[in-house]
Amino acid sequence: MTSVLPQSAAALVDPQGRTIRYLRISVTDRCDLRCRYCMAEQMTFLPRAKLLSLDEIAIIAERFIARGVTKIRLSGGEPLVRRDVGDLVRRLGRHVGAGLDELTMTTNATRLDQHAQEMVDAGIRRINVSLDSLDAERFRYITRHGDLDQVLRGIAAAKAAGLAVKINMVALAGLNEAEIPAMLRWCVEEGHDLSLIETMPLGAIDEDRTDRFVPLTRVLADLQTQFALHRDAHRTGGPARYWRVEGTATKLGLISPLTANFCDGCNRVRLTTEGKLYLCLGHDDQVDLKAALRDGGIDGLDAAIDLGLTRKPARHDFRIGRDAAPAVARHMSVTGG
Numbered sequence: 001m002t003s004v005l006p007q008s009a010a011a012l013v014d015p016q017g018r019t020i021r022y023l024r025i026s027v028t029d030r031c032d033l034r035c036r037y038c039m040a041e042q043m044t045f046l047p048r049a050k051l052l053s054l055d056e057i058a059i060i061a062e063r064f065i066a067r068g069v070t071k072i073r074l075s076g077g078e079p080l081v082r083r084d085v086g087d088l089v090r091r092l093g094r095h096v097g098a099g100l101d102e103l104t105m106t107t108n109a110t111r112l113d114q115h116a117q118e119m120v121d122a123g124i125r126r127i128n129v130s131l132d133s134l135d136a137e138r139f140r141y142i143t144r145h146g147d148l149d150q151v152l153r154g155i156a157a158a159k160a161a162g163l164a165v166k167i168n169m170v171a172l173a174g175l176n177e178a179e180i181p182a183m184l185r186w187c188v189e190e191g192h193d194l195s196l197i198e199t200m201p202l203g204a205i206d207e208d209r210t211d212r213f214v215p216l217t218r219v220l221a222d223l224q225t226q227f228a229l230h231r232d233a234h235r236t237g238g239p240a241r242y243w244r245v246e247g248t249a250t251k252l253g254l255i256s257p258l259t260a261n262f263c264d265g266c267n268r269v270r271l272t273t274e275g276k277l278y279l280c281l282g283h284d285d286q287v288d289l290k291a292a293l294r295d296g297g298i299d300g301l302d303a304a305i306d307l308g309l310t311r312k313p314a315r316h317d318f319r320i321g322r323d324a325a326p327a328v329a330r331h332m333s334v335t336g337g
């Protein structure tokens, strides 16, 4: 199918007056790891017949670009386990600088050494890599299967290829909380940014997230005793707040949807690998873009996107605590983190 980009259409503005400029795409719900806060050990993944084809993902993404989206993040699950992801990266990469300001990816880096160069060639400049520990045993425990050396090789390959790397670390009480200052020091040495994330109540896992929840207010107070941190005005329209580590190139991000709610400036929507457009990570409101595209072509797709926008909730409603059910039943890997 040909690109849908030339046919521009109305900008994406929701009932709260927020303009949508950021699309996250979960290209697969599958993953080669099983991080304890993200997935249960036994997961049921979508049958392949239900997935959007790569062409359909690209058509939907290009329609969002035509309607004003300037940033796309490929995520999952683990995006690099989808066999044809390189083709998607190349196709969407053609729009970087021509509608799209940024194409990026969040990955666990287990296969990054094989993909880093093709990402750079396609126009990707920055990526996020999940790394919850620099201790090989703890890393294996948290991910259930992960090999730290393999991930570090992937990160090194990304750096060598010229990709800027932001490390994502979910703060977990009794697991990696004490390691956070060391992780920040490592990021400073390696020239990476670091984003710390509060564990969010998304999907059933084998543990009670309350046991592992760390409010990032506590982490920040601890880091401020060891680092000179200066507030940075940088905003991405998400729940992150940023600090600069004095005398370094490293930016520290705190993603705290539980202890702070920044939904007022939300500029993003999320496409699942099954073709559903979720309007908020923490709500079940969605529209089926796969059906709309298959039944109604680009006009059907536009109508479904417009309908979806009218359903974008004003704010999420995350709570964490004893007996609090997950805010939504689907895992982060379905919606695309």
Ligand code: SAM
Pocket (backbone or CB within 6 Å): 031, 037, 038, 075, 076, 077, 078, 079, 106, 107, 108, 128, 129, 130, 168, 169, 170, 197, 198, 199, 200, 201, 202, 332, 333, 336, 337
């Ligand atoms: N597999 C890739 C990775 O791990 O980077 C991309 C998908 S993963 C779902 C995206 C991000 O979401 C990761 O940084 C991961 O740590 C985070 N994440 C997953 N489940 C989470 C949860 N329940 N609460 C907070 N962050 C979560």
Ligand code: SF4
Pocket (backbone or CB within 6 Å): 031, 032, 033, 034, 035, 038, 039, 076, 077, 078, 108, 130, 333
């Ligand atoms: Fe996989 Fe990423 Fe979830 Fe870990 S956080 S299980 S790497 S999708």
